[in-house]
Amino acid sequence: TLTEAYQAIHEADAHARAAEVALIIGIAKAAELYEIDDAAVMEAVEGFLEPGGDGTPSVGEFLAHELGGILQISPEAALEKIGTVLDVRFRFPALWEAFLGGSLRWWQVAEVVNRPAISQLNAEAAARLDRKLAVALRLWSWQRIRRNLEAWIIAADPAAAAERETRQRENRYVAVDAVRNGHCALYGILDPRDAIDFDHALSEVAKTLPVEAGDLKQRRAAAVGVLARQAGGQDMLPQATLIVHINADDPALDPDAESSGVVEVERWG
Structure with missing residues (x-):
């Protein structure tokens, strides 16, 4: 019945949310417990990496390889996932608790902390932003929080925001792409x-x-x-009408010849 289908969807979603929380907690625990062999460090076999932002602990570089093997993703993707987990856990505890409590999904949390303007905040500025989020999460919808997030990022570190504005000013440009399907x-x-x-x-x-x-x-x-x-x-x-004359004896018009039947005008398509 339709009611049973809805119930199955509800149960599957609950299992998916629980599995997501368990996965993220597992990654956080692995990063906490992973130990680097001091001898390997001395021999430059394994080094320390800092995939998270300011205020997060470093991890052994081989952790990403082991996690990547378990999750069947590349070491680079695994390291990025580790960095996001560390960012949320240590820099944004309000988001961490909201995720563990089930009010936010991981993709929502990751969307916030992986924004370049946020990942570049120092630990003090990140803490200011997290305190703002902690209050907002109790009073506002997630959609409203996202609409105000940019202003809060600027308020968390005005000097860094000014630097970003300067860099962006130097990157201003306008480009017109090539003609594709008759349009640019x-x-x-x-x-x-x-x-x-x-x-x-x-x-x-x-x-x-x-x-x-x-x-x-x-x-x-x-x-x-x-x-x-x-x-x-x-x-x-006035607009001009372009008339193209085609030689009827052109070999390209031979139905038996290997031809695409398409004419291309350079730079126009």
């Missing part, structure tokens, strides 16, 4: 004011385009071309 992808990193102005301009130009050009999203895409041609002084130029 446009992406980049912009100054906030430029991005907001550009977004507003696209919407305003899109409103002037005929509804036959598509819905608002499609007209915003068309607005990019309008702005580009206006900047180049071509906004009033």
Whole structure:
């Protein structure tokens, strides 16, 4: 019956959550108990690694190999998982308790601590953020917490946030990808004011385009071309119709010849 199906789903989900908690606790315990042979360290056979952020303990590098073998993942993936577990346990105890208590899934916790801006926080700043999370977890939904997380990261370490802004400013760019399926992808990193102005301009130009050009999203895409041609002084130029003449004797048209039947115009597709 449908009720039995729902019950089976509920039980399977409960087992999955319990198994997830047991797995993460096991990784944390393995990192705690793993011992490095001092002789191996002296002989440079095994070294110490710090996969977690500031304030987390180091681990033996072979632990990742052993864990990777158990979980059937690469040592690199295992080391990343160990680092995330150590980050949550030692840097964000509020998230750790929320996960152990079942109010958060591991993917939610990992999404937070693996953000570059968070993983780069020093131990003191991470503790400030964790205290904020501890209060929020008691009062707010997870969705609301995620919406406010960026502001809390900045407040936890304003100096580090300023450094990130400086680095990001140096990485600003706009790129137009190659033609694929008759279209190009446009992406980049912009100054906030430029991005907001550009977004507003696209919407305003899109409103002037005929509804036959598509819905608002499609007209915003068309607005990019309008702005580009206006900047180049071509906004009033008529569209041209390109006529391609094909020689009927071209061997490529022979139905018995090995040909894809596709013509490619360089840089246009």
